[in-house]
Amino acid sequence: MTGWHLWLAHLPFEWAQYDFMHNALLAVLLVSPLLAVLGCLVVNNQMAFFSEAMGHSALTGLALGALLGLADPTVTIVGFAVILAIGMVVMRRSGAVPADTGIALVMAFVVALGVVLLSRGGGFAKYSRYLIGDLLTITPHELAALALLVVAVLGVWVVLFNAFFFVSLNRSLAASRGLPTAVLEMTFSVLVGVVVAVCIPWVGLLVINSLLILPAATSRNLARNTRHYVLGAVGVSLVSGLLGLISSYYWNTATGATIVLWACGFFALSLVLRRR
Amino acid sequence: MLNMNQNPVTGSRMSVRSCGECCTRLVDFGVTLRGEPVLERINLHMHCGELTALIGPNGAGKTTLLRAMVGELPHHGKLRFIHHGNVESSTPLRIGYVPQKLDLDRTSPTTVSDLFAGTLSQRPLWFGTHKAVRQVARDKLESVGAGALLDRRLSEISVGQLQRVLLALALTPVPELLLLDEPVAALDQGGMDLFYQTVSEMRTAYDLSILLVSHDLAAAAQFADRMILLNRTVLCDGAPREVLLNPLIRQAFGFGFTETEIAVRRPAATELQHEQCALPVGGTP
Numbered sequence: 001m002t003g004w005h006l007w008l009a010h011l012p013f014e015w016a017q018y019d020f021m022h023n024a025l026l027a028v029l030l031v032s033p034l035l036a037v038l039g040c041l042v043v044n045n046q047m048a049f050f051s052e053a054m055g056h057s058a059l060t061g062l063a064l065g066a067l068l069g070l071a072d073p074t075v076t077i078v079g080f081a082v083i084l085a086i087g088m089v090v091m092r093r094s095g096a097v098p099a100d101t102g103i104a105l106v107m108a109f110v111v112a113l114g115v116v117l118l119s120r121g122g123g124f125a126k127y128s129r130y131l132i133g134d135l136l137t138i139t140p141h142e143l144a145a146l147a148l149l150v151v152a153v154l155g156v157w158v159v160l161f162n163a164f165f166f167v168s169l170n171r172s173l174a175a176s177r178g179l180p181t182a183v184l185e186m187t188f189s190v191l192v193g194v195v196v197a198v199c200i201p202w203v204g205l206l207v208i209n210s211l212l213i214l215p216a217a218t219s220r221n222l223a224r225n226t227r228h229y230v231l232g233a234v235g236v237s238l239v240s241g242l243l244g245l246i247s248s249y250y251w252n253t254a255t256g257a258t259i260v261l262w263a264c265g266f267f268a269l270s271l272v273l274r275r276r
Numbered sequence: 277m278l279n280m281n282q283n284p285v286t287g288s289r290m291s292v293r294s295c296g297e298c299c300t301r302l303v304d305f306g307v308t309l310r311g312e313p314v315l316e317r318i319n320l321h322m323h324c325g326e327l328t329a330l331i332g333p334n335g336a337g338k339t340t341l342l343r344a345m346v347g348e349l350p351h352h353g354k355l356r357f358i359h360h361g362n363v364e365s366s367t368p369l370r371i372g373y374v375p376q377k378l379d380l381d382r383t384s385p386t387t388v389s390d391l392f393a394g395t396l397s398q399r400p401l402w403f404g405t406h407k408a409v410r411q412v413a414r415d416k417l418e419s420v421g422a423g424a425l426l427d428r429r430l431s432e433i434s435v436g437q438l439q440r441v442l443l444a445l446a447l448t449p450v451p452e453l454l455l456l457d458e459p460v461a462a463l464d465q466g467g468m469d470l471f472y473q474t475v476s477e478m479r480t481a482y483d484l485s486i487l488l489v490s491h492d493l494a495a496a497a498q499f500a501d502r503m504i505l506l507n508r509t510v511l512c513d514g515a516p517r518e519v520l521l522n523p524l525i526r527q528a529f530g531f532g533f534t535e536t537e538i539a540v541r542r543p544a545a546t547e548l549q550h551e552q553c554a555l556p557v558g559g560t561p
Contacts (some may be wrong), residue, residue, distance in 0.1 A: 158400050229402075
């Protein structure tokens with residue numbers, strides 16, 4: 001950490017003189033590739049709406065944490081996201097309601113429940129941090145935890161990527177090749193739920209899904225194969241993250257949303273560059 | 277067109293005659309989805325080297341039967357596989373499956389090479405693909421006349437080309453049972469003939485049991501050894517010509533066949549003597 005701070009402080013930029021910017025920069029370097037690689041298969045699986053609901057479930061997770069009197073509600077946010085991810089997969093598989101309607105219903109419920117619980121006594125304002133995120137307050141401790149998560153998820157991603165990829169193409173085809181499709185589907189959904197939940201305090205639940213989807217959607221417009229798709233998404237995500245962080249410093253804006261605007265810009269550019 | 281001496285990735289077994297040992301047997305097989313019986317009392321027996329065409333009206337449960345056989349959907353009743361060497365088990369050693377379609381959108385960057393590498397190699401696709409895996413894929417594609425498609429994206433090739441790619445994939449490694457779900461969106465006649473011809477040659481080249489869901493009854497009759505009319509249960513099971521001439525066909529599809537309309541080739545591998553027809557269950561649509 002010390003080396004990182006010393007090295008950055010040598011850069012001839014105003015933003016590079018502050019420790020909180022150094023921490024935030026490290027967070028961006030960790031979070032952006034993580035969300036980008038997950039996003040590639042979220043888009044392949046047409047689960048963008050699912051991940052949006054996962055983000056919004058943080059409101060209820062947060063409220064549960066507050067009710068239990070926890071200083072750090074991360075445990076309840078992640079726990080609730082996992083339960084909800086499992087619940088939504090079960091609901092989709094039962095076919096009781098159309099998939100998108102089901103997700104919309106769940107999202108309406110968790111948002112309303114979260115807002116009702118958090119607004120009791122008029123105290124909602126103090127939770128607005130979770131809506132827009134606050135990357136600049138991340139501490140070295142939290143960075144270490146985030147780094148562990150990144151390593152764990154990338155580990156899963158190395159071992160299971162091809163299996164997840166195959167299930168996203170066609171479930172029966174995957175089953176015929178001996179893949180446990182139901183288990184893989186559940187694992188993937190829970191993984192998305194956990195990563196989204198952990199990233200929410202820093203990125204904000206209003207924009208987290210954009211960071212998941214936009215880099216993949218951008219890369220998809222230009223990629224010629226799956227390898228380029230994943231690497232391109234990571235690239236777009238890193239560049240948007242760095243530009244967003246630095247420009248939010250100069251514009252004095254919320255970092256998460258600024259990153260998303262850059263990512264939107266890259267998406268528009270990819271549409272123009274796409275032939276056909 | 278077929279390269280019979282091609283070595284598949286693993287487990288090659290290249291006989292040109294039916295061994296007659298291995299078979300797939302469904303006993304009182306059924307599928308119930310959301311409390312509704314979709315398939316009931318299916319009794320089938322398929323031998324290696326035999327091409328069985330599965331026909332039936334829309335919603336008859338043809339695709340559901342295949343999905344249950346690959347293990348994606350739960351079933352009741354028995355599904356037994358008797359392997360080479362007369363070893364019986366409830367799990368197939370190798371099933372090749374050709375789905376009707378893949379869940380792709382127009383912007384999907386997935387290439388034919390990705391499709392092969394994603395299942396033949398443990399190495400994650402974003403690390404890149406080994407030359408050896410690409411070579412296996414290229415050889416297999418060439419064996420079905422699709423060698424030039426290796427680096428094409430699945431979203432930019434035609435329905436017929438995709439079908440050949442999926443067939444090549446299903447044959448890697450060579451399976452004991454091949455399940456084919458023909459796309460409803462019809463291929464052009466040339467593509468259709470080519471596909472049926474390829475599948476037909478696979479049957480003897482690799483000594484496979486093949487179950488083919490077919491929407492082109494005349495083409496299926498020409499190439500299949502046996503035909504099964506399915507509508508929630510097996511209505512009719514026998515030689516293609518007998519099945520197509522059965523009055524149940526008119527009930528199921530709303531049109532029938534005459535002698536002259538069916539140019540039936542003599543079944544190549546297995547001559548079926550029996551014909552079993554049952555009355556429709558629960559009324560016909």
